[in-house]
Amino acid sequence: MEPINALIVFLNFVFIPAAAYGAQLALGALGITLIYGILRFSNFAHGDTMALGTAITILATWGLQSLGITLGPLPTALLALPIGIAGCALAVLATDRSVYRFYRRKKSDPIILVMASVGVMFITNGLTRLLIGVDEIRFDDGARFIINVRDFREWTGLSEGLALRSTQLITVVMAVIVVWALFWFLNRTKSGKAMRAYSDNEDLALLSGIDPERVVRMTWIIAAALMTIAGVLYGLDKAFRPFNYFQILLPIFASAIVGGLGSPIGAIAGGFIVAFSEVAITYPWKKVVEYLGFDTGSSLLQLMSTEYKFAVSFVILIIVLLFRPTGLFRGKSV
Amino acid sequence: MATSRQAEASSRWRAPIMALVLVALFVLEGTTSNALFTGSWNTSLAILNMGLISAIMALGLNMQWGYAGLFNSGVVGFLAIGGLAPVLISVAPVEGAWGAGGPRVILAIIVGLGTLALSAMTWKRAGRKLRVPAILTVLIIGFVAYRWLFDPAVDAIEANQSAQFGNLGGLGLPVLISWPVGALFAAAAAWGVGKVALGLRSDYLAIATLGIGEIIVAVLKNEEWLARGVKNVTSIPRPVPYEINLQQDPDFQSLANSWSMSVAEASGIWVKLCYAGLFAVVLLLLILLAELALKSPWGRMMRSIRDNEVAAEAMGKDVTGRHLQIFVIGCAVMGLAGAMMITQDGLMAPTQYNPLRYTFVIWVMVIVGGSGNNWGAALGGILIWFLWIKAESWGPQLIGLLTSPLPAGDIKSHLLASSPHMRFIAMGLILLLVLRFSPRGLVPEK
Numbered sequence: 001m002e003p004i005n006a007l008i009v010f011l012n013f014v015f016i017p018a019a020a021y022g023a024q025l026a027l028g029a030l031g032i033t034l035i036y037g038i039l040r041f042s043n044f045a046h047g048d049t050m051a052l053g054t055a056i057t058i059l060a061t062w063g064l065q066s067l068g069i070t071l072g073p074l075p076t077a078l079l080a081l082p083i084g085i086a087g088c089a090l091a092v093l094a095t096d097r098s099v100y101r102f103y104r105r106k107k108s109d110p111i112i113l114v115m116a117s118v119g120v121m122f123i124t125n126g127l128t129r130l131l132i133g134v135d136e137i138r139f140d141d142g143a144r145f146i147i148n149v150r151d152f153r154e155w156t157g158l159s160e161g162l163a164l165r166s167t168q169l170i171t172v173v174m175a176v177i178v179v180w181a182l183f184w185f186l187n188r189t190k191s192g193k194a195m196r197a198y199s200d201n202e203d204l205a206l207l208s209g210i211d212p213e214r215v216v217r218m219t220w221i222i223a224a225a226l227m228t229i230a231g232v233l234y235g236l237d238k239a240f241r242p243f244n245y246f247q248i249l250l251p252i253f254a255s256a257i258v259g260g261l262g263s264p265i266g267a268i269a270g271g272f273i274v275a276f277s278e279v280a281i282t283y284p285w286k287k288v289v290e291y292l293g294f295d296t297g298s299s300l301l302q303l304m305s306t307e308y309k310f311a312v313s314f315v316i317l318i319i320v321l322l323f324r325p326t327g328l329f330r331g332k333s334v
Numbered sequence: 335m336a337t338s339r340q341a342e343a344s345s346r347w348r349a350p351i352m353a354l355v356l357v358a359l360f361v362l363e364g365t366t367s368n369a370l371f372t373g374s375w376n377t378s379l380a381i382l383n384m385g386l387i388s389a390i391m392a393l394g395l396n397m398q399w400g401y402a403g404l405f406n407s408g409v410v411g412f413l414a415i416g417g418l419a420p421v422l423i424s425v426a427p428v429e430g431a432w433g434a435g436g437p438r439v440i441l442a443i444i445v446g447l448g449t450l451a452l453s454a455m456t457w458k459r460a461g462r463k464l465r466v467p468a469i470l471t472v473l474i475i476g477f478v479a480y481r482w483l484f485d486p487a488v489d490a491i492e493a494n495q496s497a498q499f500g501n502l503g504g505l506g507l508p509v510l511i512s513w514p515v516g517a518l519f520a521a522a523a524a525w526g527v528g529k530v531a532l533g534l535r536s537d538y539l540a541i542a543t544l545g546i547g548e549i550i551v552a553v554l555k556n557e558e559w560l561a562r563g564v565k566n567v568t569s570i571p572r573p574v575p576y577e578i579n580l581q582q583d584p585d586f587q588s589l590a591n592s593w594s595m596s597v598a599e600a601s602g603i604w605v606k607l608c609y610a611g612l613f614a615v616v617l618l619l620l621i622l623l624a625e626l627a628l629k630s631p632w633g634r635m636m637r638s639i640r641d642n643e644v645a646a647e648a649m650g651k652d653v654t655g656r657h658l659q660i661f662v663i664g665c666a667v668m669g670l671a672g673a674m675m676i677t678q679d680g681l682m683a684p685t686q687y688n689p690l691r692y693t694f695v696i697w698v699m700v701i702v703g704g705s706g707n708n709w710g711a712a713l714g715g716i717l718i719w720f721l722w723i724k725a726e727s728w729g730p731q732l733i734g735l736l737t738s739p740l741p742a743g744d745i746k747s748h749l750l751a752s753s754p755h756m757r758f759i760a761m762g763l764i765l766l767l768v769l770r771f772s773p774r775g776l777v778p779e780k
Contacts, residue, residue, distance in 0.1 A: 042537040099766060111405060111536050115701065116769055118694055122762030125690070129755035133748075246690065250548055253541045261537075303477075307556040314545030318530060323536060334533055 001158065006291035008160040018279040019272075020168040020237055023175035026271025027230035028248070029255035030182065030264055031223040037199040037262035037332065038219040039100065041113035045121040046227065046252065050247035052124050053092060053228030054235045055132040057084030058139050065141070073143040075167070077232055084232060089224035095120055096220050104216070121246075128242050137240040140167055160291075167236040178229055180267060182222070186264065191218055199332075200263065247310070251278070254313040258320045260331025269328065274313045282306045337641035349709045349777045353743045356716055363720075369731060370724075376599065379606035381723050382716070387675050389715035391692075393620055394667030396711035399630065399700060400779070403640040405540040408527075408547030410692040412520040412665040414554050414684065416672025419516030420509055421567045421682050428503030434494045435487030436502065439559070442483035449476025491559040509571045513616075513673045513704055520669020521662050523550070528661040532654065554684040567682040574608035577601040609678055616674070617712060620667060624708045636660060637706075665681040670755040690758070695722060698765045704775025713777060721764070722757060727754025 028050065035043045043049075067157045070076045098121060102115050146169055149161030185190040191214075198205040201256035206212060231245065238244070255274045259266025284302035304312065326333050360378050365372025374420015390412065398404040453472045460468045531542040534600060554561050561567060580601040582587045590600035627633050639646040639653055647653050676682050695718065733753035740746045768775065 036537075042541060088645075099770075102770060111403075111540075112769065112773070114537060114540060115697070118697060119762045119765035119769065122694065122698075122765065123759045124762075126755045126758030126760075126762065129758070130749070130752050133752055134755075247548075250541075250545050254545070255542060256337070257538065305556065307552055308549075310545070311549045311552060314542075314549060317545060318442060318542060321534060321542070322530070325534070325538075333538070 002062060002291045005158055005160045005241070006288045008158060008162050009259045009288050009291065012160070012162050014276075014279055014283055016164060016168055018276045019031055020171040020233075021279070022272035022275030023171050024230050024234045024237065024271075025248075025251055025255045025275050026268040027175055027178060027226050027233070028252035028291065029259065029271050030179070031226040031230070032252060032256040033259070033262055033264055033267040033331070034219055034226070035222050036255050036256070038195060038215060039113070040332075041110045041117065042253070042261075044117040044249070045095075047245045047247070047249035048121050048124040048242075049088065049224070050091060050227045050231035050234075050248075051128045051240075051242045052131075053088030053224065053334035054231035054240055054245070055128050055242075057081055057228060057232050058089035058132065058137060058235070058240060060084060061139050071142060073166070074170070075140050075142045075236055077139055077236060078170070081229065081232055085225045085228045088228045089221045091124075092220045093217065096216065114159055125242065125246065128204075132240075132242070137235075140236045142166065165237075167233075171233045171237055171261050174229065174233060178226070182226075182264065184283060185222075191215075195219065202222025244253065250310050251275075251313040254317040257317055260324075260329040262332035263327065263329040265328030266327055266331055274316060277316055278309050279311045281312050282309055338563055344577065344774075344778045344780075346780075349713065352713045352717070352777055356713065356720070359720055366677075370728065372727075376606065379610060381720055383606055383609050383613060383678060384675075384723075385716035385719040386610065386617050387671050387678065388696070388699060388719040389617055389712040390613075390620060390671040390674065391696050392625065392703060392711040392715035393617075393667055393708060394671065395696055395700050396662045396664075396703075396708060397624065397660055397667065398664035398703060400688040400706035400711065401633070401636045401640060402657060403534075403536075404657060404661055404664075405536055406543045406661070406664070407540045407689075407693055407697075408543035408545070408550070409551030409668055409696050410687050410689045411547035412668040413672035413675070413692055414522060414551050414687045415523050416516035416520045416669030417676040417682055417687075418554065418561060419512040419571050419669070419673045420504075420582060420676045421520055421561055422502070422504045423512035424509040424571050425504035425567060425569075426506045428501060428729050430495065431491050431494045431502050435490035435559075438483055438487035439491070439502075442480055442487060445476065445483060446480045449480065452476065457749060488557075488559045499775065501559050501567070509566045509572070509677050510573050512677070513670055516673025517562075517666040519697065520672065521666035523669075524662045524665030525658070527665075528658045532657050532661060544689070544693075547693060551684065551687045551689075553686070561682060561684055564685055568680070570676060570680050570682065572680060573612065574605055577605055580604060613674060616670070621708050621712060628708070648679050695761060702764060702765075702768045704777040704779060706779030707775065707777050710775050710777030710779070717776075718761075718764070719762065725757035725760045726754060729753050729760065734754065 028046065032043060032046055035041070035046075057077055057080045060083040061075075061077045064070070064076050064080055069079065071079055099116050100113060103116060118172035143166050145163060146166050147162055147164040151165050152162045153159070188195055193212045194205070195215050195218060196211065197208070198210055202212075205215075234245075234248065253275050255270035256267050257270070258273055259268070259270030281303045282305065286296050286300050286302075289296055289301055320328060324330070350749060358645050360382055363371045363373075363381065364375040364378035365373060373379075391409065394412075395406065395409060398406050449472060453469050453476070456468045456472050457465060527543070527546050531546070534542055555563050557563065558565065577598075578601075586601065586604070587597050590597045593600055595603075628636075635646070635651060636656060638649075639651060639656055643653055696715075699715040699718040700711050701714075702718055703712070706709025730750065730753040733749055733756065737746050737749050772778075
């Protein structure tokens with residue numbers, strides 16, 4: 001029984017949370033990677049745009065709830081998601097029109113676009129706070145648990161329980177669907193192929209008659225969808241606070257860079273690498289190891305305290321960049 | 335990064351005009367009382383003092399971005415490290431804390447740094463096949479030894495007078511000494527960071543430094559034995575007199591009477607004037623040094639590296655070495671500003687180091703002022719700081735004006751309640767407008 005208990009503890013405190021977190025990071029990193037691949041700059045406003053999309057979704061959720069529409073056991077936010085995506089897409093298209101297009105036409109240095117994205121970050125941040133305030137908001141209605149600790153213990157007779165929150169399962173399922181749809185779009189449709197062609201070689205793509213503005217618009221819309229979905233899943237899983245979305249920028253960038261900027265597969269791999277290392281390095285392994293029959297004495301077997309989560313993602317980023325300057329899957333660099 | 339930022343013709347009167355505008359703004363703030371200004375010299379000087387410190391921060395960033403084209407988005411971390419200096423230098427020592435674990439902590443830190451140095455050396459020396467196992471062995475042994483030394487020492491320090499202090503305390507030296515020490519702290523950290531991160535290209539460097547800034551702040555927040563974390567270090571000594579002492583001084587009371595001010599108001603103004611004098615001396619000295627450096631052959635080499643790295647390298651310039659040099663110098667200036675800020679506040683609160691405020695607003699200062707121009711960056715620092723402070727009262731007034739036609743209700747009260755966030759929108763708008771219409775800043779590089 002003891003090894004099974006060890007496995008349950010591992011699943012409960014490491015594997016399931018890291019898988020859900022990894023899925024959120026992967027979706028965020030896919031957005032970063034798409035924007036870097038097509039528009040060729042690092043979008044510092046990414047985290048705050050995620051917050052904006054999530055805020056719109058929350059408002060729509062409240063609207064639906066006040067009309068008495070819910071999804072039963074599922075969170076109502078899933079129903080409000082399309083509204084959030086549409087609002088976010090409009091916002092990023094307007095930003096592109098008013099800010100980025102000018103620098104694109106002028107063929108400005110990428111670093112100028114990064115700087116402009118800092119300006120956009122400020123404005124988006126302010127607008128989100130204006131829209132919904134700075135407080136923590138929980139909007140995960142519906143069933144909270146698919147498996148809860150007590151029931152699990154009663155069914156199995158084990159001394160350790162397993163909890164699976166509905167938001168964690170929804171996150172992973174949604175992420176799989178979204179990633180599948182994205183790859184299908186990029187590999188099978190004409191627009192997706194145009195995007196890939198433009199990303200690989202801009203001049204060649206222009207020669208073959210691809211409309212660059214159309215590609216850019218499509219990129220922003222897809223990125224807005226990815227950002228909103230990632231933001232809503234993160235908000236459902238933890239809780240919504242505008243400032244958290246600024247902080248999550250670092251692990252998202254770390255994921256995109258570890259995988260290689262511009263590489264969608266790299267973004268997904270990077271997301272899970274970063275999430276699993278963060279959780280594994282900051283988790284106290286004492287209980288697991290004791291179930292496996294080792295005596296740990298008084299030490300918690302925790303490599304770093306939880307506050308250093310962000311440090312872990314950054315250290316991984318530096319190590320990868322030292323050995324592979326463009327990431328594991330050989331991304332681009334401008 | 336090979337972009338042409340060579341100067342176009344621009345008026346040489348821009349800097350003096352901007353300085354005059356700033357003087358006018360501060361005088362209005364001090365004298366006029368209306369919807370826009372408070373009419374209090376105390377407020378005006380308080381804004382000016384932090385503006386002078388902001389100007390020094392902007393100067394440090396301008397050295398990195400304006401001279402060398404390095405995108406450092408970890409400013410907050412170097413400010414925070416500099417801010418540690420007043421705590422460790424000038425706060426009175428905590429009885430018994432050093433005895434409880436001081437030497438052991440120092441030993442642990444030496445072991446930690448030694449492990450990193452040893453693994454870097456192993457990587458260079460070891461043969462291809464042995465590299466990975468050798469480095470892993472060094473790292474694991476080093477980490478275990480570090481934790482074995484570090485953990486009990488920290489526990490001992492935090493257990494010592496934990497209710498009142500629970501940290502190491504400082505050396506009890508005069509606080510002005512801590513300013514150059516703050517610069518040294520930041521320079522040392524920048525050297526380590528630069529060694530690892532400066533090989534990266536523009537965007538990658540930006541993100542790497544963003545992470546470094548976050549890590550440094552996280553360390554200050556969580557290592558309570560050092561800076562008391564979220565419990566804050568208070569009563570850091572001052573280089574200037576205390577208001578309360580001035581108010582009790584008969585000479586000062588008669589002076590205040592001759593200014594026809596209340597003693598309380600006059601003492602506040604006097605203290606702030608003292609700070610302003612100290613800060614202005616430091617700022618002017620730094621600008622002077624920076625201008626001399628920029629006009630020397632060294633400065634010309636720096637700018638040639640910025641404008642065309644490949645050509646500079648072909649001419650035999652050590653690009654990586656120069657980048658490291660300017661990165662360390664710029665961070666030292668930021669550390670100095672960090673130490674000055676903590677000295678002025680008299681309080682070290684690690685939670686105040688918010689990257690939005692202490693990294694990105696400083697970026698706005700440099701871009702708006704004029705990257706590459708020291709006067710521009712300094713003036714931009716003061717101007718943006720003024721707007722940042724005033725946005726706090728102007729924002730709600732603007733929202734109040736805009737929402738006045740709306741009927742009273744939830745939406746109106748929500749908008750009014752969240753109007754302080756207008757300052758972020760204002761900062762973003764200023765940055766975007768300047769980037770678009772005057773990309774070289776208000777006082778461009780000559």
